Amino acid sequence: MRQRAQGKSPLRRAIDVGLIGSIPALLLALVGMVDAFSNRYLLEESVSTGQVMLAVVALIVGYLAARRISLPAQTVATKIGYGAVAGLMVGLVLALLLFIGEVVGINLRKVLVNASPALYEILAFNQAPAVGMLLLALMGTLLGALGGALFVMPARLRSAIITGITVIILLALLRDIVKLVFQQYEPTTALYRFLFTPNGGLTKIGLLLAFLLPAAADYVWSAGRPTLDRRYHALPDGTQKSVRWVGLAVAFILLLLFPTIFGRFPSEAMNNVILLGIMMGLGLNIVVGFAGMLDLGYVGFFAIGAYTMALLTSPQVGGGMNFWTALPFSLLASMIAGIILGIPVLKMRGDYLAIVTLGFGEIIRVLVLSDALRPWFYGAPGITGVPAPNVGGMLLNNPETLYYLLIAVMGLTLFISLRLRDSRLGRAWMAVREDEDVAEAMGINLVVTKLMAFATGATMAGLGGAIFAAKLGSIVPQTFNLLISVNALAVIIIGGMGSVPGVVVGALLLIGLPEVLREFAEYRLWVYGALLVAMMLFKPEGFWPDEGHRRELTEHDPEETPQAPGPADPPLPPGTVRDRAAVARADIRATHTEDEAGLDE
Amino acid sequence: MALLEIENLHTYYGNIHALKGISLEVEKGEVVCLIGSNGAGKSTTLKTVSGLIRPRQGTIRFEGEEVIFLPAHEIARGGVVHVPEGRRCFAQLSVEENLELGAYSRNDKAAIREDLAHVYELFPRLKERRKQYSGTLSGGEQQMLAMGRGLMARPRVLLLDEPSMGLAPVLVDQIFEVIKTLHDEGTTILLVEQNAHMALQVADRGYVIQTGEIVLSDDAKALQHNEMIQRVYLGLA
Ligand SMILES: Nc1ncnc2c1ncn2[C@@H]1O[C@H](COP(=O)(O)OP(=O)(O)OP(=O)(O)O)[C@@H](O)[C@H]1O
Ligand SMILES: [Mg+2]
Numbered sequence: 001m002r003q004r005a006q007g008k009s010p011l012r013r014a015i016d017v018g019l020i021g022s023i024p025a026l027l028l029a030l031v032g033m034v035d036a037f038s039n040r041y042l043l044e045e046s047v048s049t050g051q052v053m054l055a056v057v058a059l060i061v062g063y064l065a066a067r068r069i070s071l072p073a074q075t076v077a078t079k080i081g082y083g084a085v086a087g088l089m090v091g092l093v094l095a096l097l098l099f100i101g102e103v104v105g106i107n108l109r110k111v112l113v114n115a116s117p118a119l120y121e122i123l124a125f126n127q128a129p130a131v132g133m134l135l136l137a138l139m140g141t142l143l144g145a146l147g148g149a150l151f152v153m154p155a156r157l158r159s160a161i162i163t164g165i166t167v168i169i170l171l172a173l174l175r176d177i178v179k180l181v182f183q184q185y186e187p188t189t190a191l192y193r194f195l196f197t198p199n200g201g202l203t204k205i206g207l208l209l210a211f212l213l214p215a216a217a218d219y220v221w222s223a224g225r226p227t228l229d230r231r232y233h234a235l236p237d238g239t240q241k242s243v244r245w246v247g248l249a250v251a252f253i254l255l256l257l258f259p260t261i262f263g264r265f266p267s268e269a270m271n272n273v274i275l276l277g278i279m280m281g282l283g284l285n286i287v288v289g290f291a292g293m294l295d296l297g298y299v300g301f302f303a304i305g306a307y308t309m310a311l312l313t314s315p316q317v318g319g320g321m322n323f324w325t326a327l328p329f330s331l332l333a334s335m336i337a338g339i340i341l342g343i344p345v346l347k348m349r350g351d352y353l354a355i356v357t358l359g360f361g362e363i364i365r366v367l368v369l370s371d372a373l374r375p376w377f378y379g380a381p382g383i384t385g386v387p388a389p390n391v392g393g394m395l396l397n398n399p400e401t402l403y404y405l406l407i408a409v410m411g412l413t414l415f416i417s418l419r420l421r422d423s424r425l426g427r428a429w430m431a432v433r434e435d436e437d438v439a440e441a442m443g444i445n446l447v448v449t450k451l452m453a454f455a456t457g458a459t460m461a462g463l464g465g466a467i468f469a470a471k472l473g474s475i476v477p478q479t480f481n482l483l484i485s486v487n488a489l490a491v492i493i494i495g496g497m498g499s500v501p502g503v504v505v506g507a508l509l510l511i512g513l514p515e516v517l518r519e520f521a522e523y524r525l526w527v528y529g530a531l532l533v534a535m536m537l538f539k540p541e542g543f544w545p546d547e548g549h550r551r552e553l554t555e556h557d558p559e560e561t562p563q564a565p566g567p568a569d570p571p572l573p574p575g576t577v578r579d580r581a582a583v584a585r586a587d588i589r590a591t592h593t594e595d596e597a598g599l600d601e
Numbered sequence: 602m603a604l605l606e607i608e609n610l611h612t613y614y615g616n617i618h619a620l621k622g623i624s625l626e627v628e629k630g631e632v633v634c635l636i637g638s639n640g641a642g643k644s645t646t647l648k649t650v651s652g653l654i655r656p657r658q659g660t661i662r663f664e665g666e667e668v669i670f671l672p673a674h675e676i677a678r679g680g681v682v683h684v685p686e687g688r689r690c691f692a693q694l695s696v697e698e699n700l701e702l703g704a705y706s707r708n709d710k711a712a713i714r715e716d717l718a719h720v721y722e723l724f725p726r727l728k729e730r731r732k733q734y735s736g737t738l739s740g741g742e743q744q745m746l747a748m749g750r751g752l753m754a755r756p757r758v759l760l761l762d763e764p765s766m767g768l769a770p771v772l773v774d775q776i777f778e779v780i781k782t783l784h785d786e787g788t789t790i791l792l793v794e795q796n797a798h799m800a801l802q803v804a805d806r807g808y809v810i811q812t813g814e815i816v817l818s819d820d821a822k823a824l825q826h827n828e829m830i831q832r833v834y835l836g837l838a
Contacts, residue, residue: 424705431702434691441651441685442754443677443706 014065014082018089018144021061025054025090026097029123031526032114036519038122041201042172049172049201050122054094056169058140062087062147070151080148087144088137094123095133102129156222164215171210172201177516181262255407259400268399269515271471274406275464276484277507281491282417282500283460288489289498290426291453292433294354296485297341297361301334301458303480305465307368307377308333309386310475316385317378323389323470327463334462335455342454346447349436361485369477382476389470402471409467413460417500420456429453430498487511490528494535496542505544602665604629604789605650605681605758610659612642612649619645620656621813627758627791632784634792634800634821636834637810643793644686646810647760650791651683652676663758678706680757686766686793688743690750692736696727699735699746703753713753720749723779741772748779758789765796777803797834801825809834 008016028034034050042052062083070079100106101120108115124132150158171178175196182192195206202210232240259267280302287295312326313319319326341360345353368377388397389405396402420426428449431439440446469475491510495502510528514520520527535542603626612620619642627633637643648654650661652673661669668676677683691699700720704713721728724745730738735746744764751759764780765773777799783790784803794800801807801821809817809830817827824830 427698427702428705430694430698431691431705434693435689437653438685438689438691439702440673441653441677441683442702442750443674445672445674 010069010082011085013069014085015089017065017068018061018086019093021057021064021086022090022093025057025094028053028057029094029097029119030112030114031523032119033519033523033526034122035114035116035119036522037173038118040172040175040519042168043201043207044197044203045200047201048122049169051125052169052172054090055139055143058087058090058143059147059150061090062144063150064147065144066148066151076152079152080145083148083151084141084145087147088141090144091137091140094140095136098123098129098133098136102132156219159222160215160219163218164211167214168202168207168210171195173517175201177266180265184263256404259403264399266516267403269512271399271402271406272515273507273512274410275468275471276487277491277511278410278504279413279464279467280461280484280488281495281503281507282413283457283464284485284488285492285498285500285503286417286420286429286460287453287457289492290421290433291429291450293345293450293453294350295357295454295457296354296482296489297357297359297364298457298461298488299480299482299484300341300361300364301337301461302465302468302484303364303368303477304337304458305330305334305462306469306475306480307383307465308462309466309469310383311377313387313470314383314385315387317383323387323466327466330462330466331459334465335459337462338454338456338458339451341458342451346450358482358485361480361482365477365480368480377477380477382474384474386469386473386475388473389467397473406467409463413463414500414504416460417503421498421500425449425452433498486528490532494531494543496545499542499544499546502542502544502546506542509543603627604664605791606660606662607646607650608660608662610646610649610656610661612645612654612656614645614654619813620649622659623810623813623815625808625815625818627789629789630787631806632780632790632792632804634794634797634804634807635810636794636797636800636807638795638833640812641810642813643810644762645813647683647685647762647791647793650676651681651760653683674706677754680755681760682751682754682756682758683760684747684751684762684764686762688740688747690735690738690743690746693734695732696735696738696746697731699750700727700753703750705754707755712755716753716755720752723752723782724749741768744768744772744776748776752783756788758791759783760791760793762793763795764792765794765799773799797830801830 034053037050037053038048040049041047042049065086066079066083069082097115098120101108101115102124120129120132123136125135127135150161153161179192179196182188195202195210197203201207232243235243258270280298283301284295284298287293287298308330309323309326311317311319312321312329313323341357345356348356367373369380370377371379373379388395389402390396391405394401396405428439428444429452431442431444432446432449436446439449487510491506492498492503493506494510495504495506509531514524514527605627607626608624610620610623611618623642623646625633625635625646635643635646645654649656652668652671652675656669659669660667663676663679663681668679668681671679691702694702697717700717704716707713721731726742727745727749730742735743738746744766748761748764751761761780764776768776773796780790780792780803792800792804801824804821807819807821807824808815809824817824817829819827825835
């Protein structure tokens with residue numbers, strides 16, 4: 001492909017990049033995201049975040065065009081020019097959409113539901129179509145050029161500008177939450193009034209400040225960072241450790257103050273991130289990430305935990321236990337379910353395992369939904385009246401107090417995950433994940449090891465389910481659908497398979513973002529897809545892969561990796577040494593050949 | 602009584618009759634090699650001994666005890682350590698983690714540390730690369746790792762499946778050098794090899810397997826001078 005592209009003139013290639021880049025722009029417009037975000041304004045009541053999305057696409061396209069096409073020897077103006085051409089193409093394609101829809105008047109809505117007059121209005125900047133098309137072309141060119149300029153400028157400046165842009169976009173997107181949070185206190189209310197207009201986005205000064213301050217901070221930080229790093233590493237080991245502990249302590253205190261600082265709505269969002277993202281992710285990570293068994297029926301254990309809790313506690317169905325008495329039964333029930341599912345699938349691998357577990361998740365949902373079992377599980381209406389968890393005499397029935405329970409439980413599951421990862425059992429899981437036969441030949445008991453993974457993962461899901469039931473106060477069968485398993489799986493894939501911190505990052509991205517951005521919720525699966533594709537292309541090992549933090553047999557080795565490679569063989573370049581992507585890819589190939597050759601060899 | 606006694610072993614893959622009554626013995630401290638052409642059943646023999654496949658008929662006695670009904674991980678714990686064909690390192694774990702897993706069924710920490718040092722002594726290359734993901738090692742390094750991982754289990758008998766496969770001549774020499782060292786240290790080894798020339802040089806005795814049957818067994822020296830062996834396996838006219 002490279003070679004074919006080489007034959008084209010640079011201008012043609014810039015046009016190509018622009019045309020390819022216009023596809024995501026069109027897609028954003030035609031799936032309705034641009035329209036959905038049109039009520040959040042960036043600046044006063046003029047620039048909407050829907051338009052900003054398209055602008056960001058043009059900007060990125062300009063940057064990529066400059067990076068791909070320009071040669072080091074070319075002048076700055078030429079490089080920026082490539083960006084401008086590519087950006088212009090994005091603008092022109094959008095203008096074409098406007099032309100077809102508004103000027104020619106072809107009704108695209110029969111096929112593309114979201115090609116609405118509202119969309120055209122946004123695209124035309126609320127002007128007449130002709131003017132709008134001109135503006136689109138102009139804006140595209142400008143933004144493309146800006147993208148090109150970003151490529152040309154020094155990295156530090158680029159990083160500062162990108163930080164500034166990110167902050168203003170986030171402020172605009174999160175205006176409602178910022179408002180809620182800021183209006184809790186006097187001084188911050190004043191600050192909010194200063195930064196934002198009453199009904200629209202940021203004020204002009206607000207925009208300027210929100211851009212300049214973070215950008216400046218980034219600039220200064222990136223300048224000072226190397227010196228800071230050096231100073232830090234020059235500190236004695238003990239001091240380094242204390243610095244890390246102080247950092248952790250500050251983070252912990254901030255975590256504890258979260259509900260006080262941010263109030264109800266963000267706490268509720270956090271609760272969902274912890275419950276549905278982090279806890280479910282950590283549990284599934286043990287089965288999928290550590291032990292390498294693809295389990296798509298994970299929601300089944302969540303449901304079992306939730307139903308056990310509801311049946312034992314809700315007075316409506318003759319329960320009557322409190323949360324803490326019922327909790328062990330929830331855990332036990334899901335753990336047993338984990339083992340029961342585990343036994344028949346012991347010999348299965350890969351795709352077969354995925355299908356069978358998928359079926360298991362559905363069976364649980366169908367069972368609790370069924371009319372035949374209504375006397376026990378109460379069918380479609382579900383169970384109400386589940387009491388909230390109590391601590392001492394206090395009921396944790398609001399997001400702010402529940403938050404503390406969730407933080408505590410999250411801490412526990414994080415701790416367990418980390419300890420398991422570094423334990424003997426954790427090593428056995430990883431060996432089984434990598435190669436079952438060899439693991440067995442190393443003396444690892446496959447049956448016990450796999451069942452332990454299923455049981456541990458299931459228990460964590462049961463814990464999540466129990467809290468889920470108590471948190472909502474009622475449960476209905478339809479909640480426990482495939483999407484919950486998919487969420488958890490996407491969280492660990494995005495974060496990085498088998499990586500514990502990755503789960504946290506993945507949960508914040510995949511559960512947190514849709515929570516705070518209501519508009520996103522509708523496009524949740526779409527965003528998952530886009531994120532997964534982007535990840536496979538740019539970071540196939542996940543956003544926070546599992547590296548370092550590995551227990552070692554010889555704790556302290558005096559000759560810490562001496563750079564003395566054998567004479568026959570030059571040292572690998574630094575990148576290749578820990579290139580998990582390459583390993584992952586090699587692994588995929590290896591699995592394929594293994595499949596073709598049957599179970600052995 | 603030999604350390605490992607195999608008698609009349611019949612192993613099937615579905616309908617394929619891969620081993621048709623194999624019998625062989627390995628004495629304590631011996632290096633015994635099993636040579637044969639592609640598909641003769643060498644790997645199958647080792648897999649049957651280590652319990653990865655079940656034979657339909659026959660007996661395998663290790664230190665006088667029948668092990669045929671034991672699951673593979675228990676056979677491994679008993680000291681029968683299989684280093685499978687094609688290296689098969691745990692790609693996403695580091696070199697050291699691979700070695701550590703070799704010692705999975707042991708808990709004598711101090712001795713494990715000694716053995717690790719010993720493996721690094723046998724394969725200095727592994728020590729240099731101890732933090733590297735084993736999936737990014739070269740083929741030769743992976744073979745060293747696979748052998749090292751096997752040694753970490755303190756094998757009573759080591760089953761080596763084609764350790765020289767696909768390696769450059771220099772590395773082949775190196776691997777056989779290690780086998781010789783292990784022999785001198787008293788390790789019992791059942792060695793499967795296509796490289797009959799090298800194998801017969803390090804081995805005490807040898808068996809020749811053809812389509813699932815042992816067709817010849819003798820001292821390594823004698824086999825080296827056997828006319829049929831010279832013609833078929835050593836490529837001498
Ligand atoms: N998993 C399997 N399923 C079916 N048949 C198999 C399987 N593994 C091996 N075989 C067959 O069993 C016979 C013996 O195979 P084996 O792997 O033991 O040969 P080998 O002597 O190790 O050969 P090579 O030197 O090529 O490794 C072959 O005919 C092979 O096709
Ligand atoms: Mg073989």
